[in-house]
Amino acid sequence: MELLGAERLGRSAEHPNCRLGAPERALLQTVYCSLADFCEPVREPEVTAGVQLLARIGRAVDLVWQDTLQLLGFIGLILETLVRGLFHPRRWRITPTVAHIEQTGLDAAPIVALLTFLVGAVVAFLGATVLKSFGASVFTVDLVAFSFLREFGVLLTAILMAGRTASAFTAQIGSMKANEEIDAIRTLGLDPMELLVLPRVLALLIALPMLTFLAMLCGIVGGGVVCALSLGISPAMFLSLLQADIGIQHFLVGLVKAPLFAFLIAAVGCLEGFKVSGSAESVGAHTTSSVVQSIFIVIVLDAVAALFFMEMGW
Amino acid sequence: MSRPSRAPGEAVIEVRGLCNRFGSQSVHENLDLDLYRGEILAVVGGSGSGKSVLLRSIVGLRKPSEGSVRVFGQDLRSLPEQARSQVERRFGVLFQKGALFSSLTVTENVALPLIEHAGLSRRDAEHLAAVKLALAGLPLSAANKYPASLSGGMIKRAALARALALDPDILFLDEPTAGLDPIGAAAFDQLILTLRDALGLSVFLVTHDLDTLYTITDRVAVLAQKHVLVADAIDRVAETEDPWIHEYFHGPRGRAASDAVTPHKEE
Helix, strand or coil, rough: HHHHHHHHHHHHHCCCCCCCCCHHHHHHHHHHHHHHEEEEEECCCCCCCHHHHHHHHHHHHHHHHHHHHHHHHHHHHHHHHHHHHHCHHCCHHHHHHHHHHHCHHHHHHHHHHHHHHHHHHHHHHHHHHHCCCCCCCCHHHHHHHHHHHHHHHHHHHHHHHHHHHHHHHEEECCCCCCCCHHHHHHHHHCCHHHHHHHHHHHHHHHHHHHHHHHHHHHHHHHHHHHHHHHCCCHHHHHHHHHHHCCCCCHHHHHHHHHHHHHHHHHHHHHHHHHHHHHHHHHHHHHHHHHHHHHHHHHHHHHHHHHHHHHCCCC | CCCCCCCCCCCEEEEEEEEEEHHHHHHEEEEEEEEEEECCEEEEEECCCHHHHHHHHHHHHCCCCCEEECCCCEHHHHHHHHHHHHHHHCEEEEECCCCCCCCCCHHHHHHHHHHHCCCHHHHHHHHHHHHHHCCCCCHHHCCCCCCHHEEEEEEHHHHHHHHHHCCCCEEECCCCCCCCHHHHHHHHHHHHHHHHHHHHCCEEEEECCHHHHHHHHEEEEEEEEEEEEEEECHHHHCCCCCCCHHHHHHHHHHHHHHHHHHHHHHC
């Protein structure tokens, strides 16, 4: 096909009766010459749909395994950098850390507060509806307090942070990678781990527990408002029920998970940023991946932790 | 040549038997190259011939698949991290797109390595940064701008100032004049020449700019067929029997650049 077309083109360009002008003839000749050197790109041999399916499953499984290994390696690297920097106060990066605390903590406070307030109200409504049939409406207070202290406070905050902060970390570091800024840091003899990753990890380690505390408060207040308005449980009675029924251990069970989630969210966000390769499309793909991965990790760990605390009877 | 050719001094960079492979595709096979003290060496080659990969292997951003890179007589890869960082501080690297830190102003970009390594106070570092920026030919009005609001030429100059911040011994330039207007490019060439003569830098230059080749380089290394085909003074390189080299230096652009320099020769 190509050969025939090329041959025709060449012949018509050189044909004595050709009525084309010189520029058109030059174009024909250019096409003819480039076709002469042109060869078909090598195609992968066709395989059946079944083999393709297996190959894709295999690739996906391998990718998950590689991602896990990389994440574990990266966590090790963060801890090593942290310990090495611990004894050199001159290398502590206070300013960027504080800036990141502001961005990840303070700036997220309104949305965390609003969201948990609303979820608290919804949980109280649910509890009121279900418990009314048992004549136990008053236990709505316990339901709201238990769920927010143990689970929802930290879980909702962590999921919000995964969507808001992990994506931001990936995009920030990823665009630096695409712009060769990470290479520039290395050639200046500096360590990107110390300069970029540690401040972000430390900032989230500080911000997430504080936000979790805020989320617990707002969730309980949301539940309290619903109790006051629709169940006739006055705020004073709400508080006294809280004091009577809820032990401090529930608050602690919720709060211990916060630093762990914070560390993992920050690690995933930064690592995905370093995986970016050059293009803007890659920044987008890895940002998505970091949000999905961190939400996944948070929920799985929370489920494991819930099981563990339940079995321990804490 | 317009300048007396320099006697080759000691080699500050020795690349021996370098191989770089990406999966099944190999970019370098058994590549040898030297950079002598105080010379300007240009590396040329077609697109995709691995010029930037070679630069990245030398400055330690890429681990070569095989072979050794010795800088000041030391193999960077075998050094402990602390010592490696010490050697790396003697490099100044100008990346193709500048790679300025986009969250810092131009002055802060140049001051960062000074604060980090030289332990200067912020005031002193920014003062010194202003000197380096002036040296690189950047107007003072640009000093407090962010990289996003600079033109391509200004970014190159700011990045050069950052590369010079720690008074490096070796300057690596990745296509320094690409994307500059002819006047800016000629001025940049002269700037590099002046800096080399004044500060005794050794310069490793990756370029496509034939004018740069003819005006400032001492030696030209041609990268083709996965290794260094020839590395010599430009006149002798241009005479080499090789179809690619012939087309490169004796094509219309090559002739124009060569003719532009020839009158100086006869002076």
